[in-house]
Amino acid sequence: MKKYKRNQRIGALMKIFAEKPNYVFSYNYFSEIFNAAKSTISEDITIVKELVSELECGRIDTISGSSGGAVFIPYVSIKEKTEILSELCEVFSQKNRIVAGGFIYTTDLFNNPNVVSNIAKIIASEFNHIDIDYIITAETKGIPVAIMTAQKLNVPVAVIRRNNKVTEGATVSINYVSGSSKNIQTMSLSKRSLKQNSKVLIVDDFMKGGGTAKGMSDMMNEFNAEVVGTAVVIETLAPEIKLIDNYMSLLVLKNMDEKEGIIEIEPNMKLLK
Amino acid sequence: MKKYKRNQRIGALMKIFAEKPNYVFSYNYFSEIFNAAKSTISEDITIVKELVSELECGRIDTISGSSGGAVFIPYVSIKEKTEILSELCEVFSQKNRIVAGGFIYTTDLFNNPNVVSNIAKIIASEFNHIDIDYIITAETKGIPVAIMTAQKLNVPVAVIRRNNKVTEGATVSINYVSGSSKNIQTMSLSKRSLKQNSKVLIVDDFMKGGGTAKGMSDMMNEFNAEVVGTAVVIETLAPEIKLIDNYMSLLVLKNMDEKEGIIEIEPNMKLLK
Numbered sequence: 001m002k003k004y005k006r007n008q009r010i011g012a013l014m015k016i017f018a019e020k021p022n023y024v025f026s027y028n029y030f031s032e033i034f035n036a037a038k039s040t041i042s043e044d045i046t047i048v049k050e051l052v053s054e055l056e057c058g059r060i061d062t063i064s065g066s067s068g069g070a071v072f073i074p075y076v077s078i079k080e081k082t083e084i085l086s087e088l089c090e091v092f093s094q095k096n097r098i099v100a101g102g103f104i105y106t107t108d109l110f111n112n113p114n115v116v117s118n119i120a121k122i123i124a125s126e127f128n129h130i131d132i133d134y135i136i137t138a139e140t141k142g143i144p145v146a147i148m149t150a151q152k153l154n155v156p157v158a159v160i161r162r163n164n165k166v167t168e169g170a171t172v173s174i175n176y177v178s179g180s181s182k183n184i185q186t187m188s189l190s191k192r193s194l195k196q197n198s199k200v201l202i203v204d205d206f207m208k209g210g211g212t213a214k215g216m217s218d219m220m221n222e223f224n225a226e227v228v229g230t231a232v233v234i235e236t237l238a239p240e241i242k243l244i245d246n247y248m249s250l251l252v253l254k255n256m257d258e259k260e261g262i263i264e265i266e267p268n269m270k271l272l273k
Numbered sequence: 274m275k276k277y278k279r280n281q282r283i284g285a286l287m288k289i290f291a292e293k294p295n296y297v298f299s300y301n302y303f304s305e306i307f308n309a310a311k312s313t314i315s316e317d318i319t320i321v322k323e324l325v326s327e328l329e330c331g332r333i334d335t336i337s338g339s340s341g342g343a344v345f346i347p348y349v350s351i352k353e354k355t356e357i358l359s360e361l362c363e364v365f366s367q368k369n370r371i372v373a374g375g376f377i378y379t380t381d382l383f384n385n386p387n388v389v390s391n392i393a394k395i396i397a398s399e400f401n402h403i404d405i406d407y408i409i410t411a412e413t414k415g416i417p418v419a420i421m422t423a424q425k426l427n428v429p430v431a432v433i434r435r436n437n438k439v440t441e442g443a444t445v446s447i448n449y450v451s452g453s454s455k456n457i458q459t460m461s462l463s464k465r466s467l468k469q470n471s472k473v474l475i476v477d478d479f480m481k482g483g484g485t486a487k488g489m490s491d492m493m494n495e496f497n498a499e500v501v502g503t504a505v506v507i508e509t510l511a512p513e514i515k516l517i518d519n520y521m522s523l524l525v526l527k528n529m530d531e532k533e534g535i536i537e538i539e540p541n542m543k544l545l546k
Contacts (some may be wrong), residue, residue: 001474004327006284007320008327009286011321014285014291015290021290023481047280048284051284051285053314054277054536100442103439105306105441105442105463107441111423111431112430112490113420113428119426139413140416140432144416144417147384147416147420152419154386156384157417159384161413167372167379169372169373172433190380229285
């Protein structure tokens with residue numbers, strides 16, 4: 001069986017932790033894959049713990065006892081958050097993004113894994129300290145952000161759909177009023193999607209009036225689920241009063257001049273404190 | 274400025290490579306973040322290269338010259354592939370997955386980041402050697418697999434939608450015939466989604482007759498894009514002749530007995546050679 005040197009084990013451990021954040025790996029598991037004594041693994045973890053702290057990318061928690069293990073909890077430093085948000089503002093406000101009707105074309109960004117991964121990093125970092133069972137989103141554009149955030153928090157996603165699908169089994173449907181356009185719309189979620197009494201984080205790409213987020217929150221009532229947080233990538237400055245109260249946005253759309261092709265987007269300053 | 278020890282740099286390098294596969298990092302970049310000479314970084318990369326090869330999780334390619342750099346190209350070993358596929362067969366064939374109408378409920382699995390990440394690992398591993406500009410999928414269930422595969426291949430995704438959306442700008446729409454139900458359906462894709470003459474990999478959750486995959490392929494013709502591969506998570510054994518020829522599946526649904534609640538799924542053996 002293979003034997004690994006210390007620096008190889010450190011490297012492999014960092015890869016394993018990076019690929020599965022918020023997942024508790026047992027010392028036994030590491031002991032087996034590295035063919036090394038638990039005491040050796042324990043020393044390795046101490047080095048990794050210090051490294052993660054020096055890199056300012058999160059922390060390693062160790063769980064003692066016979067079923068002891070270690071888990072990587074990623075956090076984003078204020079410096080990195082500032083850089084990411086400023087990059088996001090730049091790409092989301094590119095001049096040619098305004099399409100007919102005064103909408104902003106953002107589909108390419110929400111389907112770009114590098115952009116989405118940075119967004120997910122920040123959302124996961126903000127909600128790492130809260131107990132969450134599921135991430136909830138509504139199709140379609142928010143799904144990549146939801147799944148990548150879920151990967152970082154190590155929880156599953158439930159996707160609320162606009163229509164019933166035959167493959168979903170029994171579903172719960174509700175009507176909701178879009179916050180800005182006042183249209184009545186339907187959303188449905190498979191009854192199998194969520195266990196009763198779950199704690200959920202709602203994630204969506206965009207919030208104007210907050211109607212969709214309110215609808216998702218109402219849907220959660222039908223599942224006796226508790227909404228422990230709501231995160232949106234972009235909120236519009238107006239209307240100032242949204243249909244829901246507690247939410248966190250990454251970016252604020254302050255103004256858009258369709259004629260001049262100017263989009264003004266700023267980071268949510270609350271995240272940089 | 275911080276200085277890092279060799280085992281710390283090895284650890285940090287493995288984290289950086291694991292989080293951004295198929296991305297070329299310059300030696301200058303590493304030199305700056307570690308505050309170390311390029312010759313030191315070069316030695317580190319040699320160690321990391323050997324480690325990745327020993328772990329059988331891919332390879333590190335180095336690009337020489339003034340703009341030199343290093344890139345991690347992940348591969349899945351036959352052993353790991355066998356394990357992943359057998360786990361997937363197990364979860365996809367759980368007895369309680371059959372819903373009214375003889376459909377299989379898979380939504381929870383396609384929204385579970387651990388399951389999706391394993392699926393994406395295999396697809397990316399199979400297509401790592403091919404030049405790909407975009408991953409194409411059709412909403413909704415395949416989106417998580419598409420974005421996670423895209424993350425591993427470091428390319429963007431384009432999502433074909435069932436309906437036009439006002440936020441998509443000008444779109445191309447086509448009609449297609451569902452392979453199994455023979456219904457005529459519409460799909461549309463924003464003109465901004467793809468550059469002309471791109472090479473694309475089609476990714477979808479399920480294939481029965483192959484109608485959706487054929488539709489996506491026809492849509493690609495409208496964008497002068499070349500389909501260099503098609504990957505589906507599950508294909509059904511029947512009908513044996515699909516509407517498209519070249520595709521790769523991870524799992525094969527051999528049989529389903531609605532009355533007895535039995536689902537027979539096997540790994541695609543071609544992947545294990």
